[in-house]
Amino acid sequence: MSGLFQRDPRAGAFLGGDRVSGQDIRDQNVIAAQSIANIVKSSLGPLGLDKMLVDNIGEVTISNDGATILSLLSVEHPAGRIFVDLAQKQDKEVGDGTTSVVIIAAELLRRANELVKAKIHPTTVITGYRLACREACRFMQEQLSIRVDVLGREALINAAKTSMSSKIIGNDDDLFAPMAVDAMVAVKSVNNRGETKYPVKAVNVLKAHGKSARESLFVKGYALNCTVASQAMKTRITNAKIACLDINLQKARMQLGVQIVVENPEELEAIRRRESEITLERVRKILAAGANVILTTKGIDDLCLKEFVEAGAMAVRRCRKEDLRRIARATGGTLVSSLANLEGEESFEPTLLGTAEEVVQERISDDELILIKGTKVVSSASIVLRGANDYMLDEMERALHDTLSVIKRTLESGSVVPGGGAVETALSIYLENFATSLGSREQLAIAEFAGALLIIPKTLAVNAAKDSTELVAKLRSCHNAAQKANAGEPKKAYLRYGLDLLNGQVRDNVTAGVLEPTMSKTRSLKSAFEAAVSLLRIDDAIQCVPGAPGVLIV
């Protein structure tokens, strides 16, 4: 019993699980962050390459999108997970720039760790970084960004092209970029508070394999990935009156807890008839209101189909609710979930119907699609993607999503900055000068922040198999000259210089049409800063033993 206390308690930890503190945990976090960044590093830029990811059930994904790659990795280290979250956040908020945000954050963290090793307190580094980040965003807004209205539609297409240049559809950007811009412009809507919105989700992207990517089409109207419920129905209806239902048009069943007891065999037939009559009455009411296109999220049984066929209407069952809601909005109709009216009876008002010029079923590759063209209230847009196989289609869809997001951001924020490493280099030069104007410890942190930004042009050049050192040096000299020049001097134009990765030169990226939305850049800089700082502030990591909490060890 006296042995109970003989073990020297000072050696033992009084905490369950592992604990790593101080420099060790900082190093660990940096390594975790670096390894995450290294995975996506080679996919940055127009000449970045794709990754093939195979999950544990053998599902293959081929992607160039940072957020997609990271979401498929199973990251164990908590710091690594923060980085994966970072990419996801950028994806959600901006939709593009997911790779670069991770690379910048990892570089910021690595350089901060070096500073900490040189006996600079982490909080000093954080203050410096914060200053640098704020200054950088300000400089970007004031000096580098260009209003879109100055550049016009061309700018939107260029921004779209820049976004897709690194993706699988980059080769066909002359086809996809105008397509994406048209789609986003078509779905423009103004909400009840007078704000103009460009909902990315409102662009309906459908995938159909077969043919080449160049055969992808843009449909002005809404495409539904469904077919008419019966072959006997018409496949083309002009001047369509559309009823969007969320009702099951099948034989009525009594609710749970209601039993039907049949005592008389003649009753049986009557009950059966009544069961179908209940639904048929509903169908007739809908038809009587003038509907000739009926879309429902639920089923339609044969009995009702017959009714529709006889009335010469088109009926589509099992549509997605989300689709119907959008169709209802676009056509000016209402998604109806119950026919009950306030008198306790059932009725269907003609005002609930939406209108469109034409509803037609078309065959695209093997699939039949229903297209709703010429919607009355809001114009809508759908893009049908074609491609050799499903992997390619999936990646095309992701790439298109990124592009659409970029267009949305450009339209909403209204300004763009030159891409191709131009912004990063300009900021780096600016921050270096800014750092020397400060006489405190933060100076070092700001200088490191400036250095960290150069990772983007460097990686771009490396991925393009160009001499990164020489190119970046050239670029820096341009930007230095530009920032030293007074307003009005011709050298000021060097501010827009970025990398030309195909030819290995520097050029004016605004005239070359390499543009990115300002908002995407500022957001990614801020998020990268936040992620790096949140990891830098950690000086202790405690991993509790999974499962058994509080086992008493004395």
Add this chain to the structure above:
Amino acid sequence: MTTLAATPAPAKSGSNAAFNDKGKPMEVRLSNMVAAKAISDAVRTSLGPRGMDKMIQTSKGEVIVTNDGATILRSIQALHPAAKMLVDLSAAQDVEAGDGTTSVVVLAGSLLGGAEKMLNKGIHPTIIAESFLKASVKAVEYLTEISVPINLDDNAALLRAATTSLNSKIVSQYSSTLAPIAVQAVRRLVTQTSSNVDLRDIRIVKKVGGTIEDTELVEGVVLNQNVVVSAGGPTRVEKAKIGLIQFQLSAPKPDMDNTVIINDYRQMDKVIKEGRQYLLNMFKKIKKTGCNALLIQKSILRDAVDETALSFLKKLNILVVKDVERDEIEFLSKSLGCKPIADIEAFTEDKLGYAELVEETSDSGPKVVKITGVKHKGKTVSILAMGSNNLVLEECERSLHDALCVVRCLVKKRALIAGGGSPEIHVSRLLANYAHSLKGMEAYCFQAYADALEVIPTTLAENAGLNPIAIVTELRNRHALGERNAGINVRTGLISNILDEDVVQPLLVSTSAIELATETICLLLKIDDYVQAR
């Protein structure tokens, strides 16, 4: 267990008459102390504005990044019983003062160090415990003496205290946003005479999206839930009459054992129609009162609303929010000035609440239901907390809670003292002087207590990357020269008048930290045996 009692006491030389400790109790004490100190060391680095964060992976695998002492200690697995006492200590401080959860544990660790030295001198634990308690009373006295009384109308003073508390958190860069929110929130609830604030009347609604800067104090009420829009009902109602109902708007179902039996086809129509009629009757009653916004309590037995009901609601232009939790009812009814309605029969107009506007907005990302312009508003406050991800949001909520507590402390005890290690040095100096006037073992204990208090400035300096010895001695020197408000200015790394730097804390935080820490270690000191009961 007999062997335990029979453990022979190691015979010490009898000449020391003061106190002969037996081997076993000493070991128990030391083991307790070491365990408790390990806990205090674990949180030490997160003290102060330059304190660092901890990343904790809990046993469930989720990751918490925090700077809040109470949260850190709650999340780690403290194994030793003595260590658990320190965890509880921090929780107690959280309840009592809400802030200073880290410093209370650090202080306890340091006091234990002092007690250990006293034990080694051969002073009996009960004497140490008693002297420490006396010293703590004296310390509280000294603290009260230097405190500056404040008026609750002094917005700037409250803001300074809240900002000081927030500055040590991860969200420090947003202290200019959060501090006014905390001060405003509490000030709305208090009157000149109130002696406490019920923090349950301040509700923090968390929504992921936007940034911390979007956090706001809402003029009215914010709901956790969203509007039910699946049938396309309204999301904005002006001049709303709000009903808070605890029954369901769906067709009734027969009980499990009962069934409705139909034996005629005409009755089938009747069943369907009856269901509709039943709902319709309810809605007629609701409509008659003029109600146009409904909040429905969550029910596990029946759907709150079914599709027919939703379509009726849409036709009647009534806004619906469902899944209101049981424990929210009290807050909502208080803040909306309405009464919960348990049955449709009791649905009368006088139970409704009135508001200018009920609206679901998504200004800064996530959809949020806001009820503004409430007519008979109760004394409650809603804060809408935003953050870009869950980790940040949780920490934002914790920091906001701390800031609210700081302001609450000022309501409880309307006095401020300086921060930055200044009060601790002040008390330590006076206690040491006082110790010289004492005789016997008490004098030693008072001296040890005074020394132990210096851990706060030492840790502040250490965490800020300064030289603790140089800083603390200079601080002592300044205090001896009569600069009562000299403290560590962490920003510049120098000693300066800390009141000029606006670093202030409520008196209650410091006094409760000293009292709680002292009591806990006195309890620990008095333990001399450890028996594991099966």
